[in-house]
Amino acid sequence: MAVPVDNLTKPTPPSSTLRFAFGNVIAFFILLLIGVLAFSIRLFSVIKYESVIHEFDPYFNYRVTQFLTKNGIYDFWNWFDDRTWYPLGRVIGGTVYPGLTLTAGTIWEVLQSLNIPLSVETVCVFTAPVFSAFAAWATYLLTKEVKGTGAGLTAAVLLAMVPSYISRSVAGSYDNEAVAIFALIFTFYLYIKTLNTGSLFYATLNSIAYFYMVCSWGGYTFIINLIPMHVLLCIVTGRYSSRLYIAYAPLVVLGTLLAALVPVVGFNAVMTSEHFASFLVFIVIHVVALAYYIKGILSPKMFKVAATLVVSVGLVVCCAVVAILLAVVASSPTKGWSGRSLSLLDPTYASKYIPIIASVSEHQPPTWPSYFMDLNVLAFLVPAGIIACFAPLSDASSFVILYLVMSVYFSGVMVRLMLVLAPAACIMSGIALSEAFDVFTRSIKFYISNLSEFLQTDAGDTLPGNNVSPQNEVLKNEKKEDTLKERPSRKNKKKEKENIEKPSVKSKTEKRPLVLPVEASFFALFLTVLLGGFYVVHSVWAAAEAYSAPSIVLTSHSHDGLHVFDDFREAYAWLSHNTEVDDKVASWWDYGYQTTAMANRTVIVDNNTWNNTHIATVGTAMSSPEKAAWEIFNSLDVKYVLVVFGGLVGYPSDDINKFLWMVRIGGGVFPHIKEPDYLRDGQYRIDSQATPTMLNSLMYKLSYFRFVETDGGKGYDRVRRTEIGKKYFKLTHFEEVFTTHHWMVRIYKLKPQKNRIRGKTKKSKSKTSSTTPRSGTVKKNPWH
């Protein structure tokens, strides 16, 4: 939409350049306001609760950032964390994506050097809203490259408010996606800019932005597969140009090097299948470039000869290379792909082979209503945007279409990836809305100019600064050409029709809004604004009600006011004040990050879930009877066991509801845990119909110990909505040390081994031979 404006600034300087400059200033202020909007809409959780870090993963990032700010970057790169995955430990420097923590650490350093004393926690909490403002500006730049300023502004304001992006970037959600989405959009913007201008400078910037993306998120593989796909699409549809080469080839070389620099990726940048597409297309684009070059310097006949020669020789070589490549790839069991990428390509892979990936709720496919919840109005503006991108089709708009199609597919596989769909949907909807507004306002302006022409006696240039009048003149000239062309050539009817159709189609598109009365365009304008209003209302509601829960603090409204459930922090504070620094705490892996960050105690398993056997060990312990569980935990030097129980208050995400995963994951590694032992009629039950294995398992006992004391003997579980099966029992190997106010977190201590066994030595010799090793020095291997 920049083209008509340019044509107009040339003929009439003063008023049109003034309007142009005025438009630019307004655009600047709009962008500023969009940034403020994106920042403020994410502050609901800070207002409603407090400035606290949410959920589970952000606590790990917060702990790493604390370490970075305290010890500096060299210690950060070389950090070996022994407070987690006891006794294995975790190499933090080599397994974490450093982009987020380095960004927040840098911001904190800069603020400290300016003597602004913000704590690390405040910087971490507010990193996500700040970077979402940057992401909105990056969307403006990207859409401006595709379609123009108007579409850019619309897309930016849509992205500032889209609920899907808000859900992962509220104030307090200190996770990788907070900076990664900004890096993604910015990298795409620089790629399109290089494609449009062919400048090597922007290609360098593109590689550096890609480096920032690789540092930030594992989803960088989306970029390094989407861009080669787009290059291939351009080559196949005949849009190869030298700008495409400049946009792609330096990115591959520099990008691979920069990706290999990040320790998490390392040599995976050249050895895993996720990157092979880029190398393949690198070779293809060189072949195509060579072919075009030779075509340019040879005569057509010679080129045909060259083509036949090359095809016959090259085909043989190609087949040999492909055969070798296939053999190398097929020799590895997963064909060179990592587990997570395979579960994206084949959605059933994870549930068959890797139950841990299948158990994460974010990795489930989304339901249909979640598309409308997360994208709202955009869900049906996107197809209009696709059509608008096709007319006219350029390299940039074909890229945006491809990006949208790929992200729709991946969002259908995993609900977490709806986040990648959000920018594409915003760009498309921005283009669609901008085109619609263009048509409506153009028809209104045309009508107004016609009206004022009608009221005045002479037509055309006397109208002050009316930018529709040159268009009128263009129309009149085309009509004259039209009539001229009709008379001389009676022969070639097709050509005639084409000549007539082109100007008449143009005049038709100018006239179409006026075929309907202008009231229709006013009404349509009003309806479009109303549509935008619905979107804003829904986004603000989603940000305020649905996505602002910090999940470490829970609230509920009842007839006597607001109840706050702060049990998690209560439990972690108790742990940090009442246990020794070196004590090990065992819990299910969901709470590992929070325990290390807030309670500062060593844990056995945490959310990183990199070691399936270790998690299966903990799962087996939770599913076994008390004695076997004590043996397992004792072999891991565990002192305290932590369980989360929601039965008293009705908190549904407690450990009994997660119990099926403990059984499945444990049973996947230790065959003596069989899932049918815990099921009655195919269901996990904890009432009187539960199986004895279930009633004897550690998880049942630790959750429901003394539960009947809360409601006078009934033991009614509010989440499962039944009374529990075994009501009165004692714990023999564990003792309860702390239960929080609403019974949500319960902490137990392992009882030490008895010094002597009373009364057993008088029994038969076979029994003594089996019992004496217990009190002796040899520890039995608990699971043989």
Next chain:
Amino acid sequence: MGKSPTTKDDAQALFHSLRSAYSATPTNLKIIDLYVVFAVFIALIQVVYMAVVGSFPFNSFLSGVLSCVGTAVLAVCLRIQVNKENKEFKDLPPEHAFADFVLCNLVLHLVIMNFLG
């Protein structure tokens, strides 16, 4: 056996036409082409060396090969931008193109030095 002389003749005619067309290119482009061939040749030598000796410091091998391939690619980009027959870049002064080339090479070699190990 009537085919092979014709294909041989064709190949020779093709070779001659290629050579004559290429000799018509200006000298500065030929220098850039020579640089590209040199860089690719060095990369090939490194690959052969790795095949003989083994790939133990893999990062050194990777940085060596990728620096040669990278500078070759950047030289090709420079050639595209400097070539007077390219209509898309006729507004770009060759000094600007060369400055971009130098900048890109600087970034590339900075990364290489870091990765060399």
